[in-house]
Amino acid sequence: MRILVIDEDNDRSxxxxxxxxxxxxxIVAAISRNDDVRGSVTRHQPDMIIVDLESPYRDFVEDLMRIHEENPRPVAMFVSRDDPAVVARAIEAGVSIYVAEGLDGxxxxxxxxxxxxxxRAYARLNDELERTRTALKERKLLERAKGVLMANKGLSEDEAYKLLRRMAMDQNxxxxxxxxxxxxxxxxLK
Known part of the structure; x- marks a missing residue:
């Protein structure tokens, strides 16, 4: 994997x-938390981001959230101390795993x-959610179009559907x- 490392301690790094x-x-790049994290993700296109910090601050976690929204990828975060509030914010920001146990190979x-x-599990669920939303949207369109055909052409629901299907096939x-x-x-026409 191509990994972007965000670290502030040379020994841990x-x-x-x-x-x-x-x-x-x-390691495609090793940067500090004060560098342009979003720019580094865009520039290096890593497969994963590893964050190794004493204590992530709020703005840094918000940067991770924007990265997760714009260009999602797995993020592993290693920290020195466990803070439930930071853990909650990190998970909301798309961090895949949060470790406050020290660091060894x-x-x-x-x-x-x-x-x-x-x-990968998150990405599969997200893809499934998008497919479901699209299918629901298309189903609503289909139902409304059938209603228009039924009202304007005096067709049954089944006939309206068959007409829509035939038109779609004829027009590819x-x-x-x-x-x-x-x-x-x-x-x-309204």
């Missing part, structure tokens, strides 16, 4: 870098695997696109 190299990963490798699996378009066209025309 060395342990982390060695563990990542032993696991066969590439075996732990880093294990955390990377867990973070990647959490991120999705049925939802044909339904949207019918609704747009109906709105113009």
């Amino acid at each position: 060395h342990v982390l870098g060695a563990a990542l190299a032993d696991a066969g990963h590439t 075996a732990l880093v490798r294990s955390v990377l695997r867990i973070a990647m699996q959490h991120y 378009r999705k049925i939802a696109d044909v339904a949207q066209t019918i609704l747009s025309v109906a709105d113009l």
Whole structure:
């Protein structure tokens, strides 16, 4: 994996870098929390972000939240002390895993695997949610278009659906696109 490391301590950074190299990963950039984190993500396009900080501050966590919204990817955060409020904000910001246990090579490798699996599960759920939203939107369009056809052409619901389907096939378009066209025309004629 290509990894962006955000660290503020050279000793910890060395342990982390060695563990990542032993696991066969590439560090594309190592920056501090005061650097342009969002710009570094855009520039380097890492597969994962690893954050190793004493204590993440609010603005930094908000940067992570914007990264998660704009360009999501797994984030593993190692910190020196456990703070429930920071943990909650970090999880809201899209952090896949938050570790306040210290840092050693075996732990880093294990955390990377867990973070990647959490991120993949999140991405699958997010994709499924988007597909469901799209299907619901298309279903609503289809129902409204059938209603227009039924009212204007005196068709049954089944006949209206068959007409929509035939029009979509004849025009080589999705049925939802044909339904949207019918609704747009109906709105113009009102």
